[in-house]
Amino acid sequence: MDSSLSEISPATLSLNIPVFNPSNIKSWFIQIQTLFDAKRITSQRIRYTYLVEKLPTNIVKEVIDLLETITEENPYDRLKEAILKRIGLSNESMLRNLFMQVELGDHTPSQLLPHMRILLGDNKMSENMMRSLWLDKLPASIVQILAPTAEGTEPDKLAEIEDRIHENLQAC
Incomplete structure (x- = not known):
């Protein structure tokens, strides 16, 4: 019997992974990781299975x-890495969005502010520069x-x- 199957319990079976979110794949994986941690699912194979089911x-x-032949070593981590690399926005695209497309909107x-920090990704920016960019996105x-x-x-x-x-101005 596969040792990873011994990890399956009623709590594991009731795992409710959110629908795939193509607009922010990184946050979707954070949600999944939190669910795995809460249910104490550590098996790469079981994580992989849940991930494939929701794609x-x-x-x-x-x-x-990567789906045609499942690797024995860290299949979940490999699939997650491939999805982030192949589907996720590049750092350059995220920076372009940060500078050109971000608006206060709703x-x-x-x-x-945190949305802009997410778009900053792995890039570095001084707090003064981030504050200035963020203020530029707000109503005059x-x-x-x-x-x-x-x-x-x-x-912050x-x-x-x-x-x-903003609330007070909206109420007027």
């Missing part, structure tokens, strides 16, 4: 070479109110203040 057809086509200022009315305090205040603290200003 949409268009993603399966991109990694079919987000609050405090939601926008909010930035004008905060201008006197923005320079020396941490971006500024985001909290800006959320309150």
